[in-house]
Amino acid sequence: ICLAILAQIYTSVPAEGGRKVRLRYHGTPIADFGVAWGAADVKCQDTFAFFEEENGVFWKGDDPNDHYWIWFKTVKGEEVILDVSMYQFNMCLMVQMQPYNESCPLLELTPAFWRDRVINRNTPSLHTERQRLSVLRNADLHTVVTLGRNTLRPQDAQAIWNFMSQISSAPMSEIERQMAVIWTVSNCIQMKGMLEAQAWKRYPPTPPLALDLDPDERGGDDEPAEEWTKFLKKWKKLKKRGGTAESIADAFKRWQQ
Numbered sequence: 554i555c556l557a558i559l560a561q562i563y564t565s566v567p568a569e570g571g572r573k574v575r576l577r578y579h580g581t582p583i584a585d586f587g588v589a590w591g592a593a594d595v596k597c598q599d600t601f602a603f604f605e606e607e608n609g610v611f612w613k614g615d616d617p618n619d620h621y622w623i624w625f626k627t628v629k630g631e632e633v634i635l636d637v638s639m640y641q642f643n644m645c646l647m648v649q650m651q652p653y654n655e656s657c658p659l660l661e662l663t664p665a666f667w668r669d670r671v672i673n674r675n676t677p678s679l680h681t682e683r684q685r686l687s688v689l690r691n692a693d694l695h696t697v698v699t700l701g702r703n704t705l706r707p708q709d710a711q712a713i714w715n716f717m718s719q720i721s722s723a724p725m726s727e728i729e730r731q732m733a734v735i736w737t738v739s740n741c742i743q744m745k746g747m748l749e750a751q752a753w754k755r756y757p758p759t760p761p762l763a764l765d766l767d768p769d770e771r772g773g774d775d776e777p778a779e780e781w782t783k784f785l786k787k788w789k790k791l792k793k794r795g796g797t798a799e800s801i802a803d804a805f806k807r808w809q810q
Contacts, residue, residue, distance in 0.1 A: 554623060554635075554637075554740060555586060555587060555588060555688040556688065556694065556697065556740065557737070557740035557741045557744040558576070558586065558688075558744070559688055559689060559694060559695075559698050560697075560698030560744070561741060561744040561748055562575060562576060562744070564695070574753075578631070578633060579670070581628060581629055581631070583625050583626065583627055583628075584626055584627060584628040585625075585687050585689050586624060586625045586626065586689050587624060587685060587687040587689065587691075588621060588622075588623060588685070588688065588720055589621065589623075589624050589680070589682050589684065589686075590619075590621050590682075590683055590720050590721075590722065591620060591680060591682040591683040591684070592617060592619075592680070592681040593617040593620040593636075593639065593642060593679055593680060594617075594678075594679045594680070594681070598643075599642045599643035599644070600613075600617060600642060601614035601641065601642075601643075602614060614641060615638070615641050615642075617642055619722045619723075620638065621638065621720075622636040622637075622638065622680060623635040623637075624685060631670070633668060633669050633670065633673070634666075634667070634668040634680065635666075635667055635668075636665075636666040636679075637663075637664055637666075638664075639664065639679075640765075645664070645765035646664065646762060646763075646764060647662040647663060647664055647665070647762065647764065647765050648662065648663050648664075648665045648760045648761070648763070649661070649662060649763050650662060650663055652756055652761065653756065655747075655752045655755070662763055662765065665760075667760070668680075671789070671792055671793065675792070675798070684720055685720075686716065686719060686720050691716060693712045693715065693716065694712060694713070694716060696709070696712065697709040697712050697713060698741070705734055705737065705738060710730075710733075710734050713733050713734065713737060714730055714733065717729075717733060759789075761782065762781075762782055762785055762786075763781065763782050764781040764782070764785075780808075781805075781808060784804075785804075788804050
């Protein structure tokens, strides 16, 4: 994701007469972004274990103490976080992809936790950061995405792997190395298409949210995600007006009742 942003937004040359597109948060330019590593505040009951029936083997799911997320920092010093890896810890916040189908036609919902200004002010942090690396200011990655390449040379792949090894808590497997290259190219192509079509101008100001629940979590209700989305929209408007000091966690508990 970060490499696609770097390649297509911060490196590519705009068309003749066009304007450069840059990331902003509430009108303030993004000055830096990158990847952070640390721990997520996850309770034991929200971690998964898996049973391989064929071999009779149990194995653990992902470790919340070995967690990664994306950070953005504005020119004013404000920071926000995008975490797309909390779904595996039973934090099933989703973004409805229908408004973005022009860019991502195969997805209906995608996991995403956007820790924005409101959440930063009103809820405890879920993340304990141990290390961070900037993607925007990494000179080696600049050579990888020069002119927004849609293919990677061997030295480009090596630069990506070197970056990953600086923040990875363990040596990368071969499949991880391969997927890093595949997803970099795929994300660059998606980002390039979105920018060329100026699809971002048609996106909603606030992403429509949903909550992915187990079938029995609401007593057989077939539409819990839609109900939660409506409730959350009203809660966010009330929160923005200063009408409640309630945290999103407390709001969710109240909605469940």
